[in-house]
Amino acid sequence: MGKERTKQAIITAYQTPTDQGFPFPVFAVFEVISLALSSNLIVILHSRNQKGHSFRAELALAVLYLNKAEARDKICRAIQYGSKFLSNGEPGTAQNVDKSTSLARKVFRLFKFINDLHGLISPTAPGTPLPLVLLGKSKNALLSTFLFLDQIVWLSRTGIYKNKERADLIGRISLFCWMGSSICTTLVEIGEIGRISGQLKKLEKDLKNSEKYHNEQYRAKLKKSNERSLALVKAALDTVVAVGLLQLAPKKVTSRVTGALGFTTSLISCYQLLPAPAKSKAA
Known part of the structure; x- marks a missing residue:
């Protein structure tokens, strides 16, 4: 004009x-x-x-993201494991940040075990193979147990629960449960990626190579495969983090290695919680 x-x-x-x-x-x-x-x-x-x-x-979008308790927990987790990496197990400011952030995160997880308990009793998707169903339910049971026992650890850290030796034992058991749930998640993701890979190959036979990326179903399966692959990496690294926290291999999985891997999986979790981009409307 x-x-x-x-x-x-x-x-x-x-x-x-x-x-x-x-x-x-x-x-x-x-x-x-x-x-x-x-x-x-x-x-x-x-x-x-x-x-x-x-x-x-x-x-x-930032406000929407930070309104999620899970997102704030994962940001705190990144701070916790980043501090663990910097401290390398030695006393100082970084170790104090690690311990205080670890205690603060336990508040975010109060009654969170109910989520996985609900997943345990919920029906699975139709057509899911029995081994994957059993692994998925085992993951829910172990993770729910970890989150429940972690509340007792929090009660001990705050001074409400006085029996320190028993609280330390419960804390160690809870970490074994978390390691078990991470292993189950790793196996589930491997199985699901295998299933999606088979579906993609079947679609590739029906579609020409030049047309497959224009097919909505193919792109949706490919996106799901990428998401599963990222979840597989995260679960595998979390298993090593659990080994480090339990000190099952202290010479190989040091405090610094545990911190680096924990920081990496925290960033992956933060990325997974990002809001999905809005789909552009057709003209």
């Missing part, structure tokens, strides 16, 4: 008869300049408005 008005002003300037001895109408020139400046100003303001809208949208 602004460009059309500027163009029309230029045409008018040439068509307007000259006065006061000027070869070109001065007032028409001023009109052209003012319209051009106003047109550029409108473009700049519109651009800034779009940037402001984009910033507000990103801020809204």
